[in-house]
Amino acid sequence: MSIVDFARAAEERGFTGLFLNEHTHIPLAHARSSFPATVDGEIPDRYAHFLDPYVALSFVAASTSLEVGPMVSLVAEHDAIALAKAAATLDVLSGGRLLLGVGFGWNREEFEDHGLPANVRADVVEETVQLMRQLWCDDIAAFDGKFRSLSPSRSWPKPVRDRHLPVLLGAPASDRNFDRVVRWADGWVPMANPIFEPQYAAWLTDLRSRWERAGRDPAALQLMALLTTVPARDLPSAVNRLAELGVQRAAVHVAEGDAADSVRRLDRLAAAIAPAYA
Secondary structure, eight states, rough: OOOHHHHHHHTTOOOOOOEEEESSSSOOOTHHHHHHHTTTTTOOOOGOOOOOHHHHHHHHHHHHHEEEEETTTOOOSSOOOHHHHHHHHHHHHHHBBBBEEOOOOOOOHHHHHSSSGGHHHHHHHHHHOOOOHHHHSSSSEEEEEEEEEEEOOOOOOOBBBTOOOOEEEOOOSSSHHHHHHHOSSEEEEESSSSTTTTHHHOOOOOOOOHHHTTOOOOGGOEEEEEOOOOOOGGGGHHHHEEEEEEEOEOHHHHHHHHHHHHHHHHHHHHHHHGGGGO
16 A cells, blocks of 8 residues: 555544554664564564655655654664754655654664664764754754764755754663653653553653753653554543543554555544543
8 A cells, every 4th residue: 555545544433543653774783683573583684675754754754644654763873963853844845744653773784885883873963963962953053072073064944943853762661761761852752551550650750850960851752653563442541541640642553454454443443542532
């Protein structure tokens, strides 16, 4: 099913956003990069077939009113200056509907093919976001980091929302990652979904506490939950649980298939979630 037809079908069923994964390529040799979602660590073939999310989502944004974004983008595998331009352009042309999820990436070999050792990818992500923010915010932008740099420069367009483009860090719960969210992101996407476990609420309490201690506006913290492993029968209670916890977005996963399969899956998900909004 084409991405545009899928997006239209999702919008017709009441979904409000479409978010795509990103991998630039999948190296055949990946001894250090066991796929985290399978027992044997083997990487599913579909990971080599991902569309470029920025190009694909430009078609989605032009064809629907959905919020769009990569979830997550491996921004350290991009030229930061060019990516800042592409993201701002998509945000402007969509009328401010881009939400930028970023992550470090689990595939070490993939990252290293882009020219840097895998053990610096978290630092490169941070510097990439910082450089992009300079270009989005300032008439004359500059940045001097260890891995990214920008001489004093002018670049437009600027993001729609007061020159601000929301960036959410997709990463596991940890002290280091919470500190990163507070330091340079606008929110968090937990890369795990124990929605009904006490630890989930404890994570959010911890993050909010750090956020407020840093002097950041409590109302500005954006959260997205991944309900990718929650059974359909539990989706209404999961959505209600997230509302109680103040989580603004919940993402479900629709597996690949032909048009008929995809529409049936959307129908099942929409029907499962509907009771939470009754």
